[in-house]
Amino acid sequence: MSATVEYDVIVIGAGAVGENVADRAAQGGMRTAIVEAELVGGECSYWACIPSKTLLRSAAALRAAQRVGGAREAVTGPLDVSAVLRRRDYMTSDWKDDGQVEWLESAGIDLVRGWATITAAKEVTVTADDGTVTVLTARHAVAVCTGSASLLPDIPGLRESEPWTSRDATSVQRVPVSLAVLGGGTVGTEMATAYAGFGTEVHLIARSGLLGTEEPFAGEQVAAGLRELGAHVHLDVTTESVERTDDDRFRIRLGDGSVVETDELLVATGRLPRSSGLGLDAFGLEDGAWLTVDDSMRVLDARGEPVDGGWLYGVGDVNHRALLTHQGKYQARAAGDAIAARAKGHEVSLAPWGAFVATADHQAVPQVTFTEPEVASVGLTAAKAEKAGYRIRVVDYPIGSVSGGYVTADDYAGTARMVVDEERKVVLGATFVGQEVGELLHSATIAVVGEVPLDRLWHAVPSYPTISEVWLRLLETYGRPEK
Secondary structure: OEEEEEEEEEEEOOEHHHHHHHHHHHHOOOOEEEEEOOOOEHHHHHOOHHHHHHHHHHHHHHHHHHOOOOHHHHOOOOOOHHHHHHHHHHHOHHHOOHHHHHHHHHOOOEEEEOEEEEEEOOEEEEEOOOOOEEEEEEEEEEEEOOOEEEOOOOOOOOOOOOOEOHHHHHHOOOOOOEEEEEOOOHHHHHHHHHHHHHOOEEEEEOOOOOOOOOOHHHHHHHHHHHHHOOOEEEOOOOEEEEEEOOOOOEEEEEOOOOEEEEOEEEEOOOEEEOOOOOOHHHHOOOOOOOOOEOOOOEEEOOOOOEHHHOOEEEOHHHHOOOOOHHHHHHHHHHHHHHHHHHHOOOOOOOOOOOOOOOHHHOOOOEEEEOOOOEEEEEEOOHHHHHHOOOOEEEEEEEHHHOHHHHHHOOOOOOEEEEEEEOOOOEEEEEEEEEOOHHHHHHHHHHHHHOOOEHHHHOOOOOOOOOHHHHHHHHHHHHOOOOO
16 A cells, blocks of 8 residues: 655755755745655765765874974874774764754654655655655655765776775775775875875875866875875876785786785775666656756756756756755755745746856856865866866965965965956956865855956955965966056
């Protein structure tokens, strides 16, 4: 037997993105249900953002203290890895979602546990672990917020060897003596940094340079930072095969003829959409594919039109616009508000920077990579700006030369870059590499999103002595624009 319950909005996936869609819809007066097969709070809370940054933070704080005279002399012991893992367990609530469920209840959102399939237009069938089936119908919208999963590349022996995915790396209960990491992107470099900080022998293996979507100097400085931590960084090399040895270790053969053997292997080479098995093929969409959406997150068909009149939404990683939690939450707020507005018969404009659109996804996405050193960036790199047809000027400045740099740490090293649109005299992008530069990023994001003219930025006076003084130095290097 199955029960049927009607709602205004049904959200599939109770991660950070799904929670935000549901919350905005509920605040808009919509009776809302959210469906989740695992833990409420999703990937970010239990296996990604929160545990990974927790694992990174303790060693980063220790290194920061060791770079400052006076504090350096007071730090006499090594990192307590067991304490780091205990703190990680606390931050993930020991992988229990009671607190997140309480929040849903307080927000007036119904939780339905189980696996969801879209069985008809505006109809979601949920199968619980005990076999109980519940049919949910939506008066207005269904939002797919199922996220993404780790991609295992087609390397001989890799799948059979059962390597770690990012979930394994962030939930580990015993730190291995040695670890190989395949992939030079954000996950790979962050986890290489974390485990090198634990004292693990780390081998980071990448087909090209590190952090390929960032400015080239960012990846170069992170590679140098990893080597200073004792990691072995193998760049511009392919992975030819993987096998388990007789003593249950990993043997990794590289394209340059070398062989790496480690206790564990983490694969961090990309992501796949969690869209298979949802029934999307019944609506002309490819099962297991990324969803194409408009700026209000309505799923589009092959013709570029909203699917079946526009009741289906795809929000967060599953639409492949920006695989970042904060950007998914930004999309979610736009989508939830758009759903509520359309349900009430209000006009929803897709004009850029409006209340119901995620315009920033296109070229104003901020990101911090918590490596050694940190990388913080927003907007377009120089290469992307040139490819987009802008006439640009690039301005670089060493962060260690500003007062806040040499107060923050002895021998502070880092680089700031500003990419300027020479026609409009506005900042198209900014990148900062160095200790604690993540806290610089929001000022850059405001400059990019707000298209603040450079002659006005001259009047945004940075406090002395802080690292943010690098903004003044970038502007001075550029030169005051002529009126």
